Amino acid sequence: xxxxxxxxxxxxxxxxxxxxxxxxxxxxxxxxxxxxxxxxxxxxxxxxxxxxxxxxxxxxxxxxxxxxxxxxxxxxxxxxxxxxxxxxxxxxxxxxxxxxxxxxxxxxxxxxxxxxxxxxxxxxxxxxxxxxxxxxxxxxxxxxxxxxxxxxxxxxxxxxxxxxxxxxxxxxxxxxxxxxxxxxxxxxxxxxxxxxxxxxxxxxxxxxx
Numbered sequence: 604x605x606x607x608x609x610x611x612x613x614x615x616x617x618x619x620x621x622x623x624x625x626x627x628x629x630x631x632x633x634x635x636x637x638x639x640x641x642x643x644x645x646x647x648x649x650x651x652x653x654x655x656x657x658x659x660x661x662x663x664x665x666x667x668x669x670x671x672x673x674x675x676x677x678x679x680x681x682x683x684x685x686x687x688x689x690x691x692x693x694x695x696x697x698x699x700x701x702x703x704x705x706x707x708x709x710x711x712x713x714x715x716x717x718x719x720x721x722x723x724x725x726x727x728x729x730x731x732x733x734x735x736x737x738x739x740x741x742x743x744x745x746x747x748x749x750x751x752x753x754x755x756x757x758x759x760x761x762x763x764x765x766x767x768x769x770x771x772x773x774x775x776x777x778x779x780x781x782x783x784x785x786x787x788x789x790x791x792x793x794x795x796x797x798x799x800x801x802x803x804x805x806x807x808x809x810x811x812x
Contacts, residue, residue, distance in 0.1 A: 615800035
């Protein structure tokens with residue numbers, strides 16, 4: 604196992620520290636954290652598409668496997684969305700994320716405070732967006748790293764963390780809800796995500812497949 608350099612690990616450290624801080628001190632709920640990881644899944648897809656298009660433009664790469672990647676990744680996003688909906692059902696009577704979201708988009712009166720909720724959603728998206736953009740720059744553009752990459756490597760890098768880790772996060776949060784454990788247990792999953800991110804285990808697993 605090869606630990607990534609500090610520069611490469613910085614995006615994951617930043618994202619997961621913000622998520623942990625939000626969970627502990629800002630009143631963020633487990634489902635709000637899961638929403639952040641769902642956003643990450645989507646943005647990683649668009650970042651991978653941008654990388655593939657640049658490889659085509661800058662290196663005349665034939666983008667072998669790109670079409671199947673798009674189909675498979677969109678299917679993964681669909682499955683993640685289904686998982687997220689299932690989590691909403693599991694946490695229906697315990698997580699304020701659901702009723703606040705209902706109020707935000709329908710205006711229905713709810714019995715919990717919704718003050719600042721829209722801002723929390725925007726902060727989550729901003730944190731994940733900064734993380735993905737920074738990773739795009741350092742792993743692809745910085746020092747012309749794209750010259751050492753091909754389409755298959757870009758696809759592996761996008762698939763690894765999503766396939767091997769995010770399902771664990773979604774299932775883990777679901778298990779916490781079903782078992783009635785405190786929301787703070789999500790910290791264990793956040794720490795696990797950071798470990799997998801910096802270890803590169805997910806990417807190696809896909810490459811070996």
